[in-house]
Amino acid sequence: MQERQLTPLDRLLAGANNALRTIAAPAGHPARKNPAGDIDETDLSDKQKTHAAGLMRVNHAGEVAAQALYQGHAMVARDPNIEQQMQRAANEEFDHLAWCEQRLTELGSRPSVLSPIWYSGAFAIGAASGILGDKWSLGFIAETEKQVCAHLESHLEELPDNDDKSRAIVTQMRDEEEEHGENAIEAGAAELPAPLQRLMKLTAKVMTNTAYRL
Ligand SMILES: [Fe+2]
Numbered sequence: 001m002q003e004r005q006l007t008p009l010d011r012l013l014a015g016a017n018n019a020l021r022t023i024a025a026p027a028g029h030p031a032r033k034n035p036a037g038d039i040d041e042t043d044l045s046d047k048q049k050t051h052a053a054g055l056m057r058v059n060h061a062g063e064v065a066a067q068a069l070y071q072g073h074a075m076v077a078r079d080p081n082i083e084q085q086m087q088r089a090a091n092e093e094f095d096h097l098a099w100c101e102q103r104l105t106e107l108g109s110r111p112s113v114l115s116p117i118w119y120s121g122a123f124a125i126g127a128a129s130g131i132l133g134d135k136w137s138l139g140f141i142a143e144t145e146k147q148v149c150a151h152l153e154s155h156l157e158e159l160p161d162n163d164d165k166s167r168a169i170v171t172q173m174r175d176e177e178e179e180h181g182e183n184a185i186e187a188g189a190a191e192l193p194a195p196l197q198r199l200m201k202l203t204a205k206v207m208t209n210t211a212y213r214l
């Protein structure tokens with residue numbers, strides 16, 4: 001059967017649909033099983049729960065941004081293989097988003113109220129770097145995933161020792177972000193200039209500090 005070519009309007013509608021399902025909790029069913037699904041809940045004090053929820057809210061906000069970045073990149077990617085690769089990564093990021101949301105509910109909390117801001121900012125950055133060409137867009141993804149991995153590592157240090165459920169989710173996310181970064185490098189990512197890397201770190205810091213509380 002011949003595949004139908006997507007028109008710009010199809011893409012726009014698909015993009016709007018994705019934005020809505022990302023921002024509006026509940027995100028819906030993840031395609032893959034939650035890595036914390038078979039793990040028993042442990043006894044956490046109120047203080048530990050609040051801290052774990054803050055960290056998982058930051059991770060959820062990161063996944064909102066990841067959705068937007070990959071969708072933004074996919075929309076302007078020139079090479080159809082790269083577009084597909086980004087779409088595949090976006091699907092995995094959607095599972096991460098749903099797992100984080102599930103964990104937030106279990107911890108008696110909720111996602112960041114600023115999700116629409118995280119989404120629109122990241123979408124604009126994704127599309128803008130994509131317009132510069134695939135190698136820069138891939139470079140942006142490789143650097144983002146590298147920074148995200150480092151950040152998830154720090155959360156593994158910070159999460160309460162006995163919060164096995166959050167740890168299982170963050171561990172699988174870290175492994176998959178690492179893979180996304182490697183795939184981007186293999187596909188021809190350019191290394192971003194150091195000042196831009198620093199700017200990205202600064203932006204991420206503002207976002208993580210805010211999403212922990214809001
Ligand atoms: Fe992710």
Ligand SMILES: [Fe+2]
Nearest residue numbers: 145176177180
């Ligand atoms: Fe990723």
